[in-house]
């Protein structure tokens with residue numbers, strides 16, 4: 195198996211605290227399906243009031259078309275727990291997000307959809323933003339060795355929780371994994387019922 | 395070494411080890427609503443999995459519903475489909491649903507505690523970030539995504555790793571008119587919107603002990619706004635008194651045993667927290683946000699800050715952008731800024747105590763001309779009580795709209811929105827760009843501050859108006 199988990203064009207979104215209301219505004223949450231959210235991604239930034247593409251927004255710049263790695267700053271994905279946010283990001287074409295930090299719920303939601311989220315120090319994030327200002331970047335992500343390969347023999351290492359890494363590499367159905375503990379769940383329920391019958 | 399309250403509850407819910415540092419935890423209560431559950435049920439159906447414990451799952455309709463009329467159709471075609479999907483999913487799986495026509499329907503985080511579903515020592519999850527509200531009872535309560543909703547429906551468990559612990563001690567006595575909303579806004583202002591990332595926050599100190607359950611819920615509700623995974627408060631006599639007699643609380647037969655267990659739920663004196671923050675509650679003034687995230691907050695008597703005053707360049711830039719979005723200038727006094735809309739409601743501040751505080755400010759006065767003001771009670775129970783106490787009449791006489799329970803203008807997802815460019819004094823929890831409607835400008839405040847703004851037509855320092863009302 196190749197060590198490269200993902201590779202592609204990088205889109206720099208130079209903002210802190212991008213919240214899930216910005217990632218996908220609420221009018222798109224009324225769907226009962228998991229699909230069809232790509233168009234809704236960053237809707238209020240991406241489109242002008244008349245519905246045309248906002249030329250000022252980075253995602254609309256010609257050199258970033260087809261990007262699959264999103265570079266951003268601190269506390270990405272804060273706010274509402276809507277899983278529609280990672281769905282929209284993934285359906286647009288991103289499979290990796292690199293940021294200084296992520297909000298907890300957003301992080302879990304993304305991992306549950308098989309996306310890789312990489313946290314780096316503020317200094318490294320600055321370095322990557324500076325680099326992306328020099329022109330469009332094509333990076334590779336080596337998850338096995340935990341490195342972002344920037345080209346020209348330059349790489350930045352990253353740390354990742356061992357369990358998260360294993361899940362991403364094995365692509366395991368997480369409900370199925372928990373179901374292997376069914377006997378323990380049965381036992382827990384029985385003990386709970388006798389010790390604290392009011393809990394049901 | 396002693397344990398923190400969080401660690402005690404976590405450990406008592408470990409079903410088994412999944413791998414490495416991930417545990418499978420048992421979930422005591424699973425709350426669901428129409429927006430984040432349909433895809434989870436679809437996933438179950440596709441995989442042929444049943445709901446493991448329909449008796450531990452409870453559903454309501456709140457986000458997508460109209461608070462003007464009780465009808466599935468009122469907030470549009472796609473909303474109706476979501477409401478119908480929830481009703482069908484609950485019927486098919488035997489899940490108790492408080493639908494739009496149920497007398498106790500309301501915002502999921504208002505009705506959980508009200509019905510006694512929320513209890514100390516529990517693990518409570520819901521596909522909604524403000525699930526942190528339930529931590530006020532000394533439960534570990536947090537928001538989850540739709541894939542996790544599906545996981546809980548299938549297994550009644552959730553894979554988790556131990557979070558870091560943060561102790562937030564609020565000392566002293568709060569000044570009159572300073573409410574739990576002001577306390578949590580001040581805490582978020584001090585810690586920042588990412589200050590709690592990776593942590594579970596436990597609130598303690600004299601100012602917290604003195605709070606009612608309603609106040610504690612407001613506090614824990616917004617702990618997610620500083621990035622904390624959950625917020626919690628050790629249960630005490632106030633907690634037990636609130637729960638006794640509620641429909642889903644332990645019955646008389648089990649009450650003493652339940653209370654005995656609940657009394658063991660506190661952080662040991664020698665427990666080690668990963669981070670400790672102390673805040674002097676007596677110094678907190680009524681708060682107003684000026685920007686587009688909850689950490690961009692000031693006391694009502696402070697000027698709007700200049701972007702240059704932030705040493706962090708990114709914060710300075712965020713401030714610049716926020717001021718432009720909000721149509722404000724550095725140095726401006728918010729007491730000179732007019733409001734177009736006043737919204738009293740949301741899972742942060744739509745409980746009876748919030749409505750009493752607002753009504754006390756409103757009594758005998760009228761909403762300023764040109765201001766649209768609405769009060770949206772958090773649940774059917776709150777609504778009935780407010781009507782019985784005469785609060786609804788006070789609001790209506792002053793020119794407020796008096797609504798059915800629901801999320802309403804908190805998120806602009808139903809038929810209540812703030813128009814582009816309009817300024818809203820809101821008791822909700824998020825002032826993000828476009829949160830209340832595209833281009834809307836939100837200022838987060840307490841119910842008393844919102845009520846005062848409705849009367850004055852602009853922000854006022856509620857602690858300076860003397861009308862005999864008490865906080």
Ligand code: SF4
Nearest residue numbers: 524740741801804805
């Ligand atoms: S009131 Fe607002 S924050 Fe609370 S659950 Fe409803 S939409 Fe979410």
